[in-house]
Amino acid sequence: MNRHRIQRLGFVLVGCASLLVTAPILLVVASIVVRGASAIDWEFLSTMPSQGMKAGGILPAIVGTLWLLGGTALICIPVGVGGAIYLAEYARDTWFTRAIRLAIVNLAGIPSIVYGLFGLGLFVLFLRLGTSILAASLTLAIMTIPVITSTSEEAIRAVPVEFRTVSASLGGTRWQGIRRIVLPQALPGIITGIILGLLRAAGETAPILFTGAAFFLPRLPRTLLDPTMALPYHLYVITTQVPGMPQQVQYGTALILLLLVLSLNVIATVIRSYFRRRRQW
Amino acid sequence: MTGSAVCQTSRPIPDAGCAIEARSLHVYYGIFRALKDVDLQIERQKITAIIGPSGCGKSTMLRSFNRMNELVPSCRTEGKVMFRNRNIYDSGVDPVEVRRRIGMVFQRPNPFPKSIYENIAWGARINGYRGHLDELVEESLRLAALWEDVRDKLQQSALALSGGQQQRLCIARAIAIRPEIILMDEPASALDPIATLKIEELMRELAERYTFVVVTHNMQQAARVSHQTAFFMMDADRAGYLVEQGPTRDLFTNPRDRRTEDYITGRFG
DSSP states (O other): OOOOOOHHHHHHHHHHHHHHHHHHHHHHHHHHHHGGGGSSSSSHHSSSSEEOOOOOOOOHHHHHHHHHHHHHHHHHHHHHHHHHHHHIIIOOOOOOHHHHHHHHHHHHOOOOOHHHHHHHHIIIIHHHHOOOHHHHHHHHHHHHHHHHHHHHHHHHHSHHHHHHHHHHHTTOOOHEEEEIHHHHHHHHHHHHHHHHHHHHHHHOHHHHHHTOOSSOHHHHSOOOTTTTTTTTHHHHHHHHTTTTTHHHHHHHHHHHHHHHHHHHHHHHHHHHHHHHHHHHH | OOSSSSSSTTTTOOOTEEEEEEEEEEEEEEEEEEEEEEEEEETSEEEEEEEEEESSSSHHHHTTTGGGGGGGEEEEEEEEEEEEETTTTTTOOOOOHHHHEEEEEEESSSOOSSSSHHHHHHHHHHTTSSSEEEHHHHHHHHTTTTTHHTTTTTTTTTTGGHHHHHHHHHHHHHTTTTEEEEEESSSSTSSSSSHHHHHHHHHHHHTSSSEEOOOOOOOOHHHHHHHHHEEEEEOSSSSSSEEEEHHHHHHSSSSSSSSHHHHHHOOOO
16 A cells, blocks of 8 residues: 555544544534424423423522532632642742642542532531532532643643743732733633533532522522532433433423523633634734 | 952942942752852943853852742842942842833844844833833834834744844843843854854844843853953852952953952863
């Protein structure tokens, strides 16, 4: 075989590989859309479930998921980004910071059910927050922070050292250099990390299972200390725990969760490309 | 090592013509000594060139004048650098304040990825400048001989400028915080010959207002642009030291030290 043939063969192989990567995603999305789209109307989005969740809408689950996402974001963004700034800009290379980094890497690999049990032990029982949005958000935040910290730290480190040096040479304090030069440059990467982390949080069931998710609660949460329904857990419930559930409703609920996650993803992409167009170096 | 005749270290009060002065300066990176016992006087409103072979501590010398070496965690400085009758390494001195008064231009043009205007205004903003920013930007750009080139595109990215223009922008940016001394670390080494000449011309004009210290590996450049020259070398243990310092013309035509003569005539380095 001559080298041009080998090259062509290589192209075909990697082309097939990329098709294999995308095909399952497309199939999943397509089957959910096909089977679930007909369930979705305004009533489905805006009313409480009725007849043992077999009819009516999924409003409390949607609202609950948004509450959980908001709560998680409020906790994990400052802590995650703050930690990243510290690790990237201030921390010296000592055994202590190395241990922190190791912990972050390992935290990202812990199964989510373990976070759920940890949240139950610490927030629900020990801190007496009860099964509540607050306890569930804290649990989700703990799961999300490592993702945000490691991606943000990487984004901050990617900003050339030179800018910090120049900032110092112009009589800037270290924080002024970080705040006004480094962070704006790292922002697209940081935002990507935040949204990736929140995306994972939005779809998780296990961490909220014992900490804040309600099986059936046909009212909207009023305070952070209320338990709440949430989309992923609701989906789990109606697909496994309710006999005779119309398939349409199951797929409709899955589609809403998918749309929520996808729209977050789209927002992330738009923000990133906007900042990338403005950034030049 | 021979001190300059211009401002002697032995005087109790620094000479009025002396802008900044290193006394018995040693700089270490970890256990490695980069500079050894340097006594160097920089004259006010003159251009002082620091020359010498690679690795002789020229940049370290330059950066010890505004405490930039401290950005390297392993760096340690002994001795004194006197500026306005005060040792800038005294414990009560804020390095940020030192750097505000002693500006710096780097080897590679390194504007911030912001607009031309914002590049100039940045230093003023962070230092709490209360005057009229537009005027400051124009004045700084005029001083750096860049105003005519960029007056219509102040809001455009600084990175769209040519290398030479970018370096003049960096000079304007350094001027905008109104320093007393401007340190330049091989400011033209990344530029083409014409852009280099422009930078040199600019330095000579600006020397009427500012004190310049310029590190260069280019002896012609030192001869062309500077009033004073300091020649550094390194020892067997690779520690840099000052060989001699004097008016550029004397040093180049009539060096007192044999090593200086060998270096400037191209016998090594």
